[in-house]
Amino acid sequence: MNVRETMHGYSMDLSLLQALEREKVLEVLQRDKALRTIEEERIRKLKSELQEIRRKGAKSFACQYSERTCARCQRPLGKFWNCGAVCRGCSHRICSKCRVSLSAHNWTCTVCHAYREVKFKSGEWFLEVRAKKFPRNSEVCENTGERLLQTYRRLSHISVVPPTPPPCYDGPSSSVFDRTGGLKSSKPFTKSMENLMVSVTSHIKKISRSQNDLRTEQVLLTVDDGRRSRKSQSDTALNISSGLKKVPSLPSLLRKPESEGQQDGGLCADDEASLQSGYSSDKRWSSSSTGTEPEMFDNVRFSGEINLAVCYSSSASCLEIQISSCRNLTSGDFKKTKCHPYVKLYILPEKSVYGKMKTSIKKNTTEPVYNQVFQCSIERNVLVSSTLQVSVWHVGTLKKKVFLGETLIPLAPWALEDCASQGAAWYSLGPKLEVPVKPAVVSEELLISVRFTSLSQPSWAYRCTDDICIGVCDAGVLSVLVKGIQNQPASRSNPSLNTYIRG
């Protein structure tokens, strides 16, 4: 690692020194810094004293002074006797008492003298002369030692970063298993995850088919009923389910997202999978459940709600998620009716960027209280196209994890206004990304899928051209909040794409 600081013709390089040497030099620099701190304090005092002298010995604009007064003490000067003289420094007429003689015939007034003294004593003269030779340097950093110290700080900051990536990636792959397994086990795991991500695209149909065998019957009858029956446990869902009857008017729903689509978040395998599966079946599984075997889902009914609050500070670009509690959770272990739930958070679609956030595991409860706060730094424009994936998992025997339900919360509302929905709210947990309302519309390269994240949630629209996810935006189903947001992304809609869809 060779970090070179080249500055104005010469280079300074602490990195070339050996560690011990560098330490020694740094120690000297620190001593120098201590000395400089004292010096700065001294100069500050000098200058404040100078200000005081100036203030005392200055003619104020408020009063009128006659020509014949001393500029410093404001005493009247006579015409012939005690007539004063002009100071060479400031060109003011000064009485004989307000002078400081430098030599026999050379004097200045008290203020000019104080100025001169400060210039000497503060070393300003030196800086002025040097500024003539190094005009640019003087302002940036006046001291070599200080600059070196700063350079070193940067240097040491760099050297803190290990040259090779750490064995344990804190990406989506770092599950409980990875941590214990270390590098060797985590690598295959990551790979298998990737494979899974890819294969989900092709296998998703099978998975969802097998999953939805039971449901499809219901769905075939009416989409709404199917949902209500499964969701009936959550009170919010009950209120909403009635309104859901409007949903089947798919063209209208589709049109909304198509005019709203604007963000160009990269399409991850997850989305791709959802789009394709969404096209073929009504149910859709997110590949985010890669941590557990899909078979697990068969046994679990999804119920329960999670109470959480989201807050976004645009000034700090910081998203804060507080997971308060859950209620009415499905017990993860049916035989023993045990439940050790924890909550896992992802920011979609870029899982790896913000990483995984997990709460602690609460033992033996279907109503865990976490009260944990997670923060992540995320830019507003990214937030608009992001979704918060909140999933609840049960940790079973041998750390086998059971999926208990999930909810997707579009983060766009929080990007639009800082204070929107700051309070905690109950979100009902559903299966993995349940019920896309409408299969995608395919026209040549354009693939569109609209789906509901959960009954109580705003619907979630994806829009794709080729492999790029163009838009992720909310289409409100029932909630007033979502309705308000609809107009927002619409301003940047792409008309040419609209025609494709309509055609």
Place this chain on the structure above:
Amino acid sequence: MTDGDYDYLIKLLALGDSGVGKTTFLYRYTDNKFNPKFITTVGIDFREKRVVYTTNSPNGTTGKTFKVHLQLWDTAGQERFRSLTTAFFRDAMGFLLMFDLTSQQSFLNVRNWMSQLQANAYCENPDIVLVGNKADLADQREVQEKQAKELADKYGIPYFETSAATGAEVDKAVVTLLDLVMKRMEQCVDKPAPEAQNGEGTSKLDAAPAAEKKCAC
């Protein structure tokens, strides 16, 4: 040890080939002790000394005294530290250019050090004192006083033959340099004054075109 109870902080810097005795010279000056062991300086170091400086007014009537805090920078003579040490030339107000009286090579290198100073010091002609050290080792002497004096005259700088071992001329060399720096200080402040009768503004304007000129070169 240090407090802000002084009137001037003057930064001096010793430079010269490796082994000419910069560190022992400064050790002698600040602590009045001699360490015959050769411990090579790592990069840079500095020593401090508080002295009382008395001004000699031109007419000799008033002699004001000031407390001067000296920061004496000690630099490594070794080539491999060169980039580091030369960077510190910029912050020094005066220089002790040292060579070894028992080493002809160190004397020949004075020329190189002078050009280093011209390039890196705060101005083109900073205050320098030429110091021939190890004057006590008369039998090993390689550089004659006349030779060194001629070189010093050529540059227009004072020359001293010192011995860190005995302490001869050590104080004198430093005090002479300090005196030069203090005089330079007054020159720098008072000289532009007649040109800038109306105060600060014009003197700054004067400085700016000069700086630009140098930039263009």
